Amino acid sequence: MQATRSTADQILDEGRRLIMTRGYNGFSYADIADAIGIRKPSIHHHFAAKSDLAIAVVEQSRAIIAAQVELLAEAEPDASEQLRAYAAYWERCIADDSAPFCVAAMLAAELPSLPDDLAVAVRGHFATLTKWLTRLLTLGARQGSVSLVRSPAEEADAFMSAIYGAMLSARAFGEPARFTTITETLLSRVVRLR
Amino acid sequence: MQATRSTADQILDEGRRLIMTRGYNGFSYADIADAIGIRKPSIHHHFAAKSDLAIAVVEQSRAIIAAQVELLAEAEPDASEQLRAYAAYWERCIADDSAPFCVAAMLAAELPSLPDDLAVAVRGHFATLTKWLTRLLTLGARQGSVSLVRSPAEEADAFMSAIYGAMLSARAFGEPARFTTITETLLSRVVRLR
């Protein structure tokens, strides 16, 4: 274990930050080079093409989310609480500005202009996320802790959309707190009182 | 009235199309020049800077929406029906690919990297839209056609977020129909049955 992060990891971190704030078309290798104090060609040594870096960022995000989801399922058997925890996770990220936007959501908006292989990775995230949410809502309906007016799959899509829309609103108004208000409104419609 | 659109209008139209599909950082004056068959510097004659063009696109969109909203209020006094009509408007746009994404939503995602004057115009759209939706939901609650669990302002934010999130989902999955499914789920939660 080394004290400082590896160069590849630093590039990955800065790449994630830039994609979240400016989007794929809004940053360059020069930005990353300046930020971490190396020269531009050195980045190509670690990530041959810009799309390779973006794909690595997306895949890393997916791995982190998958791990979080698994951890969450073990720690909290109640589906509605898992739903809350998912929203709370994004709340924290947006409030402390560590992740003011979901990487995949940002890239989804830019999808029509992205390289094909990157687009595939982005679509993969959405497929995985809706699958998980669908399972979660199905479980919640069985447990009686969430109330659905539509099929679990349709409600999962609507829930995910609302979360990502809330991120957009928070950014549009420059008010991170807006995310919290919106998701609370959302949850108060879906989660059954006990 | 002339048979063909003015060059400025053609530039505006192509600019709107490009912002919707690729975002502000995803297109150039060269793209527009190619699309409408003029040289690049001719665009500068009509819109001095790229940000001026984008601002014009946003302002035009806001004017169109304002006119539509006014027309809608006259034609349909029921708030829940106006809400449905608003969703139906976007459904049509996304289904026929004439406007697969809201210009302001796309720009909102890119906000941190936009020129200041453009950012102001974008934020203006969101302020106007939430104000209208808040009024509409207040009216709906009074009429008894919509059911709110939170304040009209909070519900308006949540509704708007859900609509924009639905656009993102439709794009992420490459399925325009997804927008319809999601907004129907949304409306079924808000609009009271009679």
Place this chain on the structure above:
DNA sequence: CTCCATCTACCTATCAGTCGGTAGGCTGCA
């Protein structure tokens, strides 16, 4: 003659990416 839209020609800055090369660490072998 004037004005306006458009043009050609050009600018500087930056883009992603390539090239040849170097510094230094590790490995295996004599």
Place this chain on the structure above:
DNA sequence: TGCAGCCTACCGACTGATAGGTAGATGGAG
């Protein structure tokens, strides 16, 4: 022990393409 051979990480200098933007000439319409 010493050294050859290879490796990773990084560099300066560069490429062709493209970015947004400018200057000044041209040509047609009122």
